[in-house]
Amino acid sequence: MTRTAFVFPGQGSECAGLGRELLALRPDLADTYYRTADDLLGIPLARICRDGSPRDFEDPAVAQPAVFLTSLAVLEVLRGEGLEPDAVAGHSLGEYAALVAAGVLEWTEALWLVRLRAELVATAGDRIGSATVAVIGPPRSDLVRLCAEARAATGQVVEVAGDNEPRQTVVSGQAAAVERVAREAGAAGARVERLRTGGPFHSSLLGEAAAEFTETLIATEFRDPAVPLVSGVTGGWVTTAAEAAVTLRGQLTSPVRWTEAVATLAGSGVDRYVEVGPGRVLSGLVRRILPGARVHPTCTADRLLGAVDALTAATV
Incomplete structure (x- = not known):
């Protein structure tokens, strides 16, 4: 049925x-x-x-x-x-x-x-200076790791903000940290799409x-x-x-x-x-x-x- x-x-x-x-x-x-x-x-x-x-x-x-x-x-x-x-x-x-x-x-x-x-x-978002990207390709666990590395390197907040499907993960946070995640993911072969959300939705x-x-x-x-x-x-x-x-x-x-x-x-x-x-x-x-x-x-x-x-x- x-x-x-x-x-x-x-x-x-x-x-x-x-x-x-x-x-x-x-x-x-x-x-x-x-x-x-x-x-x-x-x-x-x-x-x-x-x-x-x-x-x-x-x-x-x-x-x-x-x-x-x-x-x-x-x-x-x-x-x-x-x-x-x-x-x-x-x-x-x-x-x-x-x-x-x-x-x-x-x-x-x-x-x-x-x-x-x-x-x-x-x-x-205006106050913080935020960015959001969708990363297509690597599993969510890879993005969790890249976010942790970006936080350590930049001192900024960046987090996994969405699990859209098994090979698409959204990352949101402060701009410099998000850009680092995007750059590292792209260098590893992922496709990165920058999203215009107006702020760091679904983040701390x-x-x-x-x-x-x-x-x-x-x-x-x-x-x-x-x-x-x-x-x-x-x-x-x-x-x-x-x-x-x-x-x-x-x-x-x-x-x-x-x-x-x-x-x-x-x-x-x-x-x-x-x-x-x-x-x-x-x-x-x-x-x-x-x-x-x-x-x-x-x-x-x-x-x-x-x-x-x-x-x-x-x-x-």
Whole structure:
């Protein structure tokens, strides 16, 4: 029996026109989500997501709400077709959309958290002088060693910030130390991609930002998941409102454990994955973690409609 997970992408999946085809397909979503967000945040997200240029997404406080909202709009389309997941999970920022999909957070509350999170991290990144890279090739253990060597050589903080798949590790920290890791990994044959995240996400450098963020989380209402939910912070199941709050509190300073999260989903019998939102980053990661999995991106109107057809056929 087919079991389906909806997985939600994070920052890095944004692009110019990320909501254009979706809004052409379902114009009502502009009022349901985008214009409501415009009013709440004071950002013209409806315009930016439809007609924005790449420069509009350089600010994480714009890019992250845009990805979050577009994921929710795609989710609305899927649910409008009567399609529901057997489980949900989100990668970094995508965890907020997953929490909404699971009924843990109301979407406007999650939107405020997404915006605050982006602003706090960007402020910390400017103050610290940070950098983030994805290293493709060597195993995670090699990057742990290179980070330790870079810390010893530079006196700066650099850490593994994400385990995206067995051969892709994200490293985040202070710029000089990150550059040393990138240089050493590249010299050993790895491919290194510099990421524009706006700050040292998922590292201990965000301790102060996490403390300020926690003050807002304490005032936020969390509910028990109505849909089985896997956390990218722990790689395991979240079963209560209290657990959901704890995982979000630790998310800023904890590495993303995406390989473990996907393994947990697969261990529960999930064999179909729908990437709900812009881009195809998670589709590629899931295919590399689980080569036999059925994966459906939804980043264009054609792909979204194809996913609806495939899911509908699977439930017949």
